[in-house]
Amino acid sequence: MARDPIGRKKRRRLRREVGFGCPVEDCRVPFLEYHHFDPPYNEGEMHNEDGMIALCPIHHRQADQRAWSIEDLREMKRANNRGEPKGKLGWSIDKGIVISGGNYFFSTSLTMRIKGKELFKLEQDHKGKILVNALLWNNKKEIIAEIKNNDMLINHMRVEDIDCMASGKEILFKAPDDSNHVRIRFERQPIEECLSKAKNTLDESIVENVLSDIKERVDSGMVNVIEFSTAIKEDDFTFHAGDSKITFDFRKAGLDKAEYYGRAHGVNGALNIAQKDGKELIYLGK
Numbered sequence: 001m002a003r004d005p006i007g008r009k010k011r012r013r014l015r016r017e018v019g020f021g022c023p024v025e026d027c028r029v030p031f032l033e034y035h036h037f038d039p040p041y042n043e044g045e046m047h048n049e050d051g052m053i054a055l056c057p058i059h060h061r062q063a064d065q066r067a068w069s070i071e072d073l074r075e076m077k078r079a080n081n082r083g084e085p086k087g088k089l090g091w092s093i094d095k096g097i098v099i100s101g102g103n104y105f106f107s108t109s110l111t112m113r114i115k116g117k118e119l120f121k122l123e124q125d126h127k128g129k130i131l132v133n134a135l136l137w138n139n140k141k142e143i144i145a146e147i148k149n150n151d152m153l154i155n156h157m158r159v160e161d162i163d164c165m166a167s168g169k170e171i172l173f174k175a176p177d178d179s180n181h182v183r184i185r186f187e188r189q190p191i192e193e194c195l196s197k198a199k200n201t202l203d204e205s206i207v208e209n210v211l212s213d214i215k216e217r218v219d220s221g222m223v224n225v226i227e228f229s230t231a232i233k234e235d236d237f238t239f240h241a242g243d244s245k246i247t248f249d250f251r252k253a254g255l256d257k258a259e260y261y262g263r264a265h266g267v268n269g270a271l272n273i274a275q276k277d278g279k280e281l282i283y284l285g286k
């Protein structure tokens with residue numbers, strides 16, 4: 001069986017149809033699964049979009065028990081004037097590592113700022129649990145989706161896509177016009193896997209330090225890993241934190257070819273890029 005039998009585009013249309021939140025009245029949870037009701041999956045094993053609807057895991061189970069008629073579900077698909085999706089990250093972590101663009105961060109306070117806007121920020125609550133903050137803006141610089149101390153606030157009319165895995169492990173916010181996105185993944189990784197990934201990614205000069213920092217954060221043989229990736233297009237530069245590196249491209253700013261490759265600033269290193277007039281452009285650090 002294919003790994004994605006429904007298909008990426010169909011899933012996205014089904015999410016968009018319900019405004020990126022469970023359509024059952026007063027629910028609006030953005031962690032969605034895909035329910036087959038016409039025909040039910042065990043009768044048809046087909047992915048007929050008209051007979052499918054995105055639901056949160058709880059309402060998906062209830063729909064499997066035929067809590068709603070086919071006509072009820074069709075009506076839920078058609079409804080408009082939906083409220084904003086409401087969700088919360090359920091992670092409860094007090095120690096872990098953050099990986100972004102191939103950089104390893106071991107501090108539980110971390111900020112990534114682009115022109116004064118806090119793209120990504122980790123803080124701790126009074127019990128020492130990590131709180132996630134993130135922002136997504138569109139090309140008019142309007143904030144269209146946000147995570148505020150683990151609470152998700154989404155302007156569903158303005159975003160291109162919100163894809164929250166039902167397991168809660170991965171969240172993607174995407175702005176229209178193929179411009180900006182932010183993706184946050186959470187995983188409890190076996191220590192061996194975590195160490196071997198670090199060995200494969202990092203420069204020799206820092207790898208030993210990173211490995212020992214990772215080992216300090218082991219909990220029952222596992223390490224909590226938060227991965228943050230993003231692409232931001234500003235008028236004068238682009239910022240990209242992918243799987244293995246952080247890249248800035250200032251060619252639009254008139255520079256011939258100025259790309260900064262991450263990792264050079266090392267573990268927990270702060271990065272601070274300013275405009276000529278001293279105004280902060282990009283900040284990455286505590």
Ligand SMILES: [Zn+2]
Nearest residue numbers: 022027056059
């Ligand atoms: Zn629901």
